[in-house]
Amino acid sequence: GAVVSQHPSRVICKSGTSVKIECRSLDFQATTMFWYRQFPKQSLMLMATSNEGSKATYEQGVEKDKFLINHASLTLSTLTVTSAHPEDSSFYICSARFPGRSYNEQFFGPGTRLTVL
Amino acid sequence: AQSVSQHNHHVILSEAASLELGCNYSYGGTVNLFWYVQYPGQHLQLLLKYFSGDPLVKGIKGFEAEFIKSKFSFNLRKPSVQWSDTAEYFCAVIPHQAGTALIFGKGTTLSVSS
Numbered sequence: 001g002a003v004v005s006q007h008p009s010r011v012i013c014k015s016g017t018s019v020k021i022e023c024r025s026l027d028f029q030a031t032t033m034f035w036y037r038q039f040p041k042q043s044l045m046l047m048a049t050s051n052e053g054s055k056a057t058y059e060q061g062v063e064k065d066k067f068l069i070n071h072a073s074l075t076l077s078t079l080t081v082t083s084a085h086p087e088d089s090s091f092y093i094c095s096a097r098f099p100g101r102s103y104n105e106q107f108f109g110p111g112t113r114l115t116v117l
Numbered sequence: 118a119q120s121v122s123q124h125n126h127h128v129i130l131s132e133a134a135s136l137e138l139g140c141n142y143s144y145g146g147t148v149n150l151f152w153y154v155q156y157p158g159q160h161l162q163l164l165l166k167y168f169s170g171d172p173l174v175k176g177i178k179g180f181e182a183e184f185i186k187s188k189f190s191f192n193l194r195k196p197s198v199q200w201s202d203t204a205e206y207f208c209a210v211i212p213h214q215a216g217t218a219l220i221f222g223k224g225t226t227l228s229v230s231s
Contacts, residue, residue: 004160034218034219036221041126041223041224042223042224043121043207043221043222043223043224044161044207044219044221045221046218046219046220049218093160093161095161095219105163105166106219107163108153108160108161108162109160110159110160111160
């Protein structure tokens, strides 16, 4: 149990276009999901916390108008990178907090590799 | 600045060698501590976690970690590594005052040669 999926796994887009990444909890309901960004050979950096039915909480330095997060249901959160530029190329990972487990335990999706040309 | 530090960027070992990966954090107060592993091409998986109680934590695949509060450390150990342990290892912390978001270290790449 406690599986988190992401779609797509890889996406290549042209500069200026928007890209939507989906994060789904497959076998549990996640009231809270997190979005991370990972640069090569670097740590995962928290971008935002997504709570079902409310606005996402963004970390300092993350542009909320550029990285739109929607948590419309208890099993789905989406991250839309708007007007993508080459510097947005990165590995985006989501995680979901499992409400029945230890309070702070999270389960991670496999990540989405975004390449902006 | 508050952070999580992993001292070793890349560790290279032969099979059967012992492993210790360092992790230090700079948050005061109560923390939850985690080690995650990311095998090539796969997603992050939880190796072990510490919330409270016995500071020596046993995880999956023969890994263990020791929480030393006085040293703000949570080092990962394995007595005898295998080629299949080749992966990226991340230490992560949840400082209670910061909510439920994980704060990650930069990661350590472990390469095990057979």
